Amino acid sequence: MRRGEDTGCCDTELQQKDYQRQRGHVLVRGFNSSLFQTTRPRKEQTKKKKTSPDLFEADRLEKLRSQSRMTSLQMSAQEEMVEKFLDAAARGDLKLLSALLSHTPSLLNQTGYSGWTALMLAARNGHHHVVEKLLSLGCNKLCTNSSSQTAYDIAKFWGHRHVARLLSLTDDGGLRGGTLGPQENYFSRETLDRLSGKRSDAAWLEAKQRDPDTVYLLFSNLSPMATVTKVNGGHGADVKLCRFRYNAVKDLLQKPATTEPDTPDAPVWFAINTDEDAAELLKRCENSSCFFPKSPNRDLLRLDEEEAGVVAQARSVLAWHDRYSFCPTCGSPTSLQEGGHKRTCLNPDCRSLKGVHNTCYPRVDPVVIMLVIHPDGNQCLLGRKSIFPARMFSCLAGFVEPGETIEEAVRREVEEESGVKVGPVQYVSCQPWPMPSSLMIGCHAIATSTDIKVDENEIEDAQWFPRQQVVDSMFRGAQQTLVVPPRQTIAHQLIRHWIGINSNL
Structure with a gap:
């Protein structure tokens, strides 16, 4: 059934119908099994004369029938208990569910119709307290039903966000797959205002470069200086960007720089890339754990989402400068403009100076x-x-x-x-x-x-x-x-x- 279909009955009625189907299936299976085992020996018995050996055989068959009836009754009792347990989960009856689990712990991950577990049924109906109880007892939240859906999938589909969040928590209390929000990917978080209108204001850029509150990120051959940290008791991001002030990098400001400004009243961020000796650059950092990541594809993934978003902007622009020191149109040298977001050819006859050309701006x-x-x-x-x-x-x-x-x-x-x-x-x-x-x-x-x-x-x-x-x-x-x-x-x-x-x- 698709969500939103008009079935003519409420969710509770649908649930009852599912269990009626399950109950009918179980009883028919049990009845057929018992019937098959009890009728066949009777037919064989009536075909023979009741001699002494036959009487002995009849006693043996009667014992077999008795054992068969006992097994059938035991199976029905077990299936009835499973059905009662699953029904309690679907209705949110925590008291009955807890009592059944206390008596028979093996019920925890039992499945019913279409492979649905108690956790799935509780998630389907939004019973947060039941889900919480089942998880506390170690219920397997990763098993899937016949439609390949987990309890988390079911809760999310039916809009039970509080239940979905509970099911998405990992064993250490974090969220499955991190804390990224819907449609938000790593490197995409925008924490700084790009302030493109200020890029052509040379006086403003000059003043902000010397501002004591301005933040500088230092790159060596496109690798940002970072430091190793531990947060949240050892969980989460363990690498953070090293941040410098003007006095620590003023000798490097003759090199090309890009700006990543926040708001007019907040600190402005600059990124500097240099090919100077990395060991000498590390001496500028007071923290002995500072380093330049050697494998960006691996090490940059250890930043938190906000700093990763800053690096995504800075490194992309710096990489463009690293590759386009000369004009792609005529091969002449270029100069840096607009806070690092434009390169202009120094050849006055270059056609890139006439009109807008994508070779003058950072490429994506x-x-x-x-x-x-x-x-x-x-x-x-x-x-x-x-x-x-x-x-x-x-x-x-x-x-x-x-x-x-x-x-x-x-x-x-x-x-x-x-x-x-x-x-x-x-x-x-x-x-x-x-x-x-x-x-x-x-x-x-x-x-x-x-x-x-x-x-x-x-x-x-x-x-x-x-x-x-x-x-x-x-x-x-x-x-x-x-x-x-x-x-x-x-x-x-x-x-x-x-x-x-x-x-x-």
Whole structure:
């Protein structure tokens, strides 16, 4: 049943009908089993004369029938208890549910109709207190029903946010997948006002550079100086940006700088990139734990979301300066303008000085990254490159070509890399990726074919992975056959988004 359908009855009535179906199924199964075991021996018994050996055989068969009836009664009692337990969870009867668990702890993860557990039923009906109780007893919140839905998926679909949040908490009290909000990806948080109107105000920029409240970030060959910290008792971000004042970096201000201002009355931020000796630069920091990350793709993911957003702006602009010291149009030297957000050719005859040209401004390269969904809806296509860590698979991705739409880029890249054809494409969210300066455009795509033919010049392998295996990989820890990218990547978020889709509830 889809959410919002007019079924002519309320949710409670639907729940009762589900359990009536379950009860009928259980009783019929028990009755048929008992009937089969009790009638067949009677037919065999009537075919023979009751001689002495036959009387002995009749006694033996009677004992078997008695044992069969006992087993059937025991099965029915167990199934009745499971049904009562699941019904208590669906109705929110915490007292009865607790009593049943106290008597029979094995009920905790028992399933009923369509593989629904007590946790799923409580989540479906928004019974926060029941969910809390079940979780406190160690209920498995990652198991899925026959439609591949977890209790979290169910609570989220039916709008029980308080229950969904409870189910999303990890064992250490954090949120599954971090604290990123809906449609917010790592590197995308805007904490500083770009104040583009001030970029051409040379006097304002000069004054702010000398302001004692101004914050400077120091980069060495595009790697920001950072320091190791521990927060929240060892959980969370463990790397923070080193912040400097004017007096500590004034000798470097002859080098190109970019501005990342906040508000007119708040401290202004500048970023400086230099190729001077990194060891000498580290001496400017009073903290002995300061360092320049050697692997941006790994180390920059350890920043908190706010500082990651600052780095995304600063590093992308600095990377552009690093590559475009000379005019792309005529090859002449260029000068830095507008607080680092423009480079102007020094050749007065260059045609880049006539009109607006994109070569004068920081460039952004659009990249499509897509999670391809199997036609059955319960598998996704993931690929891996040889440079990936062991067992890691990720979403397919590729650059958008000139004159190409996002949808066509998705279809082309998927077919080129995996041989799979794609039909509908849906945009999900995007992520700035400052290595060096890409915009990752995240999409879901529905496959129209399933045969895989890998282009080994593009990727090493590609496979269809069932939803349950992906869920296990993301939430059940190590020693899995599949490893997905970390939560800071848009690939991770696209996979999480797919797991949460419940079109058949």
